[in-house]
Amino acid sequence: MEFSILGICLGILLLAIPLLIMYRFGVKFIGKTLIVVVKMMVITCIVGLFLHYVIDFNNMLVNILFVIVMAVTTAFSTIVKSRLKLRRLLFPACAGIFWSAIVVGVFFVLLVMGVKNPLDARYLIPVTGLLLGNIIQTNHQALSTYYMGLRHHGQLYYYLRGNGATHNEATAYLMRRSIEKVAATNMSNMPVVTGVSTVILWSMVIAGASVLTAVVSQILIIIAMFSVSMLSVICTLWFARRYSIDEYGKLKDI
Amino acid sequence: MLELKNVSLPVGEKQVFNGLSFAVKGGEMLRITGASDSDKTTLLCAMLGFLPVNSGYITIGGEVVNADSASTLRSMTAYLPRDLVIDTYDKVSDMVGNLTTLKSNRVTEYSKEKLMSVWKGFGLDADLYNKATKNVETPLLRVIILTVIMTQGKPVVLVDAPMSDKEMNVIAAMARRGAAVIVAESTGTGNENVDLQIHLNIEKPWSSQY
Numbered sequence: 001m002e003f004s005i006l007g008i009c010l011g012i013l014l015l016a017i018p019l020l021i022m023y024r025f026g027v028k029f030i031g032k033t034l035i036v037v038v039k040m041m042v043i044t045c046i047v048g049l050f051l052h053y054v055i056d057f058n059n060m061l062v063n064i065l066f067v068i069v070m071a072v073t074t075a076f077s078t079i080v081k082s083r084l085k086l087r088r089l090l091f092p093a094c095a096g097i098f099w100s101a102i103v104v105g106v107f108f109v110l111l112v113m114g115v116k117n118p119l120d121a122r123y124l125i126p127v128t129g130l131l132l133g134n135i136i137q138t139n140h141q142a143l144s145t146y147y148m149g150l151r152h153h154g155q156l157y158y159y160l161r162g163n164g165a166t167h168n169e170a171t172a173y174l175m176r177r178s179i180e181k182v183a184a185t186n187m188s189n190m191p192v193v194t195g196v197s198t199v200i201l202w203s204m205v206i207a208g209a210s211v212l213t214a215v216v217s218q219i220l221i222i223i224a225m226f227s228v229s230m231l232s233v234i235c236t237l238w239f240a241r242r243y244s245i246d247e248y249g250k251l252k253d254i
Numbered sequence: 255m256l257e258l259k260n261v262s263l264p265v266g267e268k269q270v271f272n273g274l275s276f277a278v279k280g281g282e283m284l285r286i287t288g289a290s291d292s293d294k295t296t297l298l299c300a301m302l303g304f305l306p307v308n309s310g311y312i313t314i315g316g317e318v319v320n321a322d323s324a325s326t327l328r329s330m331t332a333y334l335p336r337d338l339v340i341d342t343y344d345k346v347s348d349m350v351g352n353l354t355t356l357k358s359n360r361v362t363e364y365s366k367e368k369l370m371s372v373w374k375g376f377g378l379d380a381d382l383y384n385k386a387t388k389n390v391e392t393p394l395l396r397v398i399i400l401t402v403i404m405t406q407g408k409p410v411v412l413v414d415a416p417m418s419d420k421e422m423n424v425i426a427a428m429a430r431r432g433a434a435v436i437v438a439e440s441t442g443t444g445n446e447n448v449d450l451q452i453h454l455n456i457e458k459p460w461s462s463q464y
Contacts, residue, residue, distance in 0.1 A: 155335045156342060162302050162333025162412065163403070164358030166325070173342045247321040250304045 055121045063121045067105070067128050071098035074132040081140035084147050085254050088243045089236075093143075096236030097135055101128045104228040112220055127221075130200070134225035135232050138185040142178040142233045147254050149174040150244070154251055161249055167241065175237065182233050186226045255279045256301060256410050256434050260310030263300050265293060269308060278436060278450065280409060283429040286438040288454030294438035295336060297454075298412050301436065302333060314410055329358035332408040332433075336415035340395050343387050349395070350383070353402050362406045372401045376424060393417040400424040404431070411435045 003011075015037060022030050054066050075093035079086050105128040110118035118124060150157060150171070160170035168175075200221050204214035244254050257277040263270050270293050278284045286294050299305050301312055303324025312319040314327045343349040354364035370380050378397070387395060397420050403411060404424065411433045416422055422437075429435040429449075 153339060153342065155338050156340075158299070158302075158304065159333060159335050159338055160352075160356070161304075162328060162331060162335070163353060163356065163408075164329040164331070165356045166358075169356055248304050248306060248324060250299075 051125065054125065058121045060119045063119055063124055064102075066121070066125055067102060068094075068098055070125075070129060070132050071101055074101075074135050077136045078140045078143065081136070082144035082147070084143060088252065088254050089143075089240055092239035092241075092243055093236050095239045096234075097132065097139075097232045100228050100231035100235050101131050101135070104224055104231065105131055108220070108224050112224075127224075130221055131225055131228040134186075135229055137189075138182050138229040139233055139236070141181045141185060143236065145181050146171075146174045146178040146237060147244070149177060150251055151254070157251065167245060167249065178233055178237070179230065182229050186229055190222060190226075255313075255315060256436065257313045258301070258310065259313075261300070261312060262308045262310060263293075263296060263305060264308050265296055271297065273310070275310070276450065276452065278410075278434040280432045280434050281429060282449040283426065283435040283437065284450040284452065285448045286436065286452045286454065287441060288438075290440055292454035294454060295414055298333070298335075298414055298436065298438055301412060302328060302331060329361075330408060331410045331412065332403040332406065333411075334396060334399055334403070334413045336438075338392075338396070340387050340392070346385050346387055346390060346395070346398060347383050349387060349399070350402050353399070354406075359406055364405070368405050369401060372404055373398075376401065376420065376427075393421065397421050397424055400428070404428050407431070407433075409433055412438075414438045415440070 019030055019033065021027075022033065050066070054062055072094050075090060075097050076086070078097070079089050079093055105124060106118045108127050108131075109115045109120070109123045113123060113127075115123050153174070156173075157170050161167070198218060201214045201218035204217055205211060209217075244252055246252060255277060259275050261274045262272045274297075276284065286297065288294050296305065300307060301314075301319070303312075303319040303321075306321070314330055317323055317327060319327055340349060343352065350369070353359065366383075370383075373380060373382070376397070378394075378401070382390060382394070382398065390398075396417055400413070400421060401424060404427065409432075411425070411428050413421070413425055413435070416425065416437060416439060425435055425437055
């Protein structure tokens with residue numbers, strides 16, 4: 001599938017619709033909208049440029065490095081959205097998100113898609129990119145639930161620990177709530193036939209894949225996204241443990 | 255038994271409890287009183303090993319409380335903090351179950367019948383067990399927690415800011431049954447049932463009377 005210059009220009013011209021509507025109704029952030037759209041185009045082009053060379057080069061280490069960069073960006077966005085301390089949680093979030101994305105991503109590429117080399121850039125990077133995109137959407141709520149819960153229910157934590165509970169026992173109810181949040185968010189997105197969650201289905205059909213392939217891909221990637229969101233919350237909280245409590249079991253300020 | 259020897263604690267940038275020493279044996283009750291900002295809760299936290307000491311040491315059952323031993327020693331302690339919010343449990347039975355099913359508490363076999371007989375002794379209605387926690391007042395929930403702790407027979411019990419006479423009755427009963435009990439409150443109601451008393455003065459780090 002190729003786009004002509006005219007096609008690209010006409011596609012960008014579609015922006016006129018929201019801009020005219022905002023202008024007509026006196027919505028005062030046309031300027032902001034334009035800035036954001038230009039930003040989106042620039043960032044996408046830069047990412048695309050990198051992706052073009054990474055896929056062409058197709059070196060295993062470079063591919064993994066690209067996934068690491070994506071994981072760092074995901075972790076950053078997740079922590080900022082959850083309004084937690086970046087300094088304390090960035091490293092454990094990166095570790096948790098990277099490992100869950102790589103494990104599920106490699107599994108998906110190797111065993112589900114049947115690609116012989118699971119670290120091939122053409123498959124690994126788009127798959128992990130999709131998985132990481134879902135993590136941003138779902139996990140900030142889970143992390144916020146967990147750490148805000150620790151902050152506001154600190155007495156309950158100390159009560160349980162003072163009665164002999166381990167850290168895992170004392171935080172089990174918060175873990176449960178965080179996982180509920182991830183599950184609820186994923187479940188609310190799943191049955192939606194229109195919208196962002198079905199982008200794979202529509203994109204593949206446009207790109208020329210058979211409808212059956214597109215449907216199967218959509219279903220399987222949604223399942224993979226669900227798995228990776230759950231796994232990344234657990235991994236992040238596990239890695240973050242030493243950053244959130246001190247050696248005496250006292251909660252740090254997060 | 256719980257003992258403090260020449261303990262001083264760092265609290266932020268200041269040092270509190272310069273050289274505090276006392277011992278509470280099984281069967282004794284220590285009352286710690288003081289104004290609201292006299293670091294009573296800080297002292298309890300240090301006894302539980304949540305805070306390091308600047309000097310001296312704290313022992314529970316003869317073992318020094320430090321970062322390595324605190325988790326293990328807390329299997330011998332029971333703690334009821336001030337301002338405990340219990341909205342994470344739907345029912346009283348869930349609250350009881352959460353405490354009795356902790357790994358360290360499974361050493362003592364939990365029996366609902368035993369708990370009900372303790373409740374009968376303190377005039378608590380057996381129907382409370384299946385009640386929603388939101389329908390039970392906080393002072394009564396604290397009493398229920400203490401009755402559960404009583405059935406576990408922990409050797410060291412720390413209670414911060416008891417809210418009712420009933421709570422004090424349960425605490426006194428635990429001391430009579432052989433636990434070393436420490437109670438922290440803003441004002442002491444009297445010296446009955448208390449073997450030791452420490453008053454924390456904000457100007458002087460501590461003063462004690464026995």
